[in-house]
Amino acid sequence: MSNQTHYAIYPSLRDRIVVISGGATGIGASMVEAFAHQGAQVIILDIQSSPGFELVQKLADANVAHTPVYYECDVSDVEGAVRPTAAKILERFPRIHVLINNAANDVRQLTPDVTLEQWDTSIAVNLRHQFFLTQSLLSGLLEAKSSSVINLGSISWVIPGRKVAPYNACKAGTAGLTKSLAHEFGPKGVRVNSIMPGAIATERQKREIITPEYEALILDRQALKRLLQPEEVARLALWLAADDSLGVTNQSIVIDAGWI
Numbered sequence: 001m002s003n004q005t006h007y008a009i010y011p012s013l014r015d016r017i018v019v020i021s022g023g024a025t026g027i028g029a030s031m032v033e034a035f036a037h038q039g040a041q042v043i044i045l046d047i048q049s050s051p052g053f054e055l056v057q058k059l060a061d062a063n064v065a066h067t068p069v070y071y072e073c074d075v076s077d078v079e080g081a082v083r084p085t086a087a088k089i090l091e092r093f094p095r096i097h098v099l100i101n102n103a104a105n106d107v108r109q110l111t112p113d114v115t116l117e118q119w120d121t122s123i124a125v126n127l128r129h130q131f132f133l134t135q136s137l138l139s140g141l142l143e144a145k146s147s148s149v150i151n152l153g154s155i156s157w158v159i160p161g162r163k164v165a166p167y168n169a170c171k172a173g174t175a176g177l178t179k180s181l182a183h184e185f186g187p188k189g190v191r192v193n194s195i196m197p198g199a200i201a202t203e204r205q206k207r208e209i210i211t212p213e214y215e216a217l218i219l220d221r222q223a224l225k226r227l228l229q230p231e232e233v234a235r236l237a238l239w240l241a242a243d244d245s246l247g248v249t250n251q252s253i254v255i256d257a258g259w260i
């Protein structure tokens with residue numbers, strides 16, 4: 001069954017400008033596809049240019065209303081990449097309707113092995129970019145009059161976790177950052193929410209993380225006995241971006257098949 005015939009089409013997303021960090025692969029790429037098929041103009045920021053350009057070509061070949069635009073941008077580099085890229089985006093697209101702060105790096109490391117530099121790197125990619133990309137695109141989010149920021153969090157800091165202390169600290173921070181921004185900019189029409197996924201079977205997760213033993217543990221913990229797919233997270237993002245959720249802000253919404 002094709003996504004385009006089975007799932008919701010949101011007329012309010014047509015022609016909307018949607019910026020997605022980490023949109024070249026994984027959940028981010030699923031969100032890029034989902035928004036592009038809604039007729040939105042998607043802007044992808046990533047460091048993996050080759051899958052980024054392949055995705056742009058795939059959607060161009062699919063004749064979506066607006067071919068996505070790809071910018072190489074290391075979101076952990078605020079002065080050298082985030083600010084200048086945001087300025088270029090705003091020059092071309094002065095109104096930003098949707099910003100999805102999705103890029104992350106969930107590197108596994110035991111706490112005694114984490115160096116100061118690795119801690120700072122984790123904060124830079126997993127949490128700091130969510131703040132500074134939002135700040136850098138703020139004029140566009142305000143210009144749109146009604147806009148939606150979606151920060152990717154995780155259930156990882158709620159469930160027992162090992163070897164991911166810096167990442168989990170960031171993902172807990174995302175929940176607080178979301179609430180703070182929601183109240184600061186709600187009066188100006190900017191909604192800010194977070195999505196907290198559970199275990200999502202992206203290609204990379206299947207390759208590197210979800211061993212048969214871990215899959216058995218996931219399914220044991222979940223109420224639904226199947227692995228969630230990246231497209232399912234993307235469909236939640238569509239709803240949070242569309243006018244169908246205009247009354248929803250300040251929330252962290254869990255999509256984890258009933259794990260927590």
Ligand SMILES: NC(=O)c1ccc[n+]([C@@H]2O[C@H](COP(=O)([O-])OP(=O)(O)OC[C@H]3O[C@@H](n4cnc5c(N)ncnc54)[C@H](O)[C@@H]3O)[C@@H](O)[C@H]2O)c1
Pocket residue numbers: 021022023024025026027028045046047048073074075076101102103104105106125152153154155156196197198199200201202204205
């Ligand atoms: N997959 C899961 O099971 C899961 C679970 C909970 C939360 N999440 C969250 O969902 C989001 C997407 O997860 P995913 O599994 O697709 O991640 P992923 O690691 O597979 O993909 C992340 C994307 O971000 C990009 N990226 C990494 N560092 C970057 C940087 N410095 N600058 C720009 N782009 C960069 C990568 O190139 C990649 O395209 C993340 O925020 C993650 O923490 C994922």
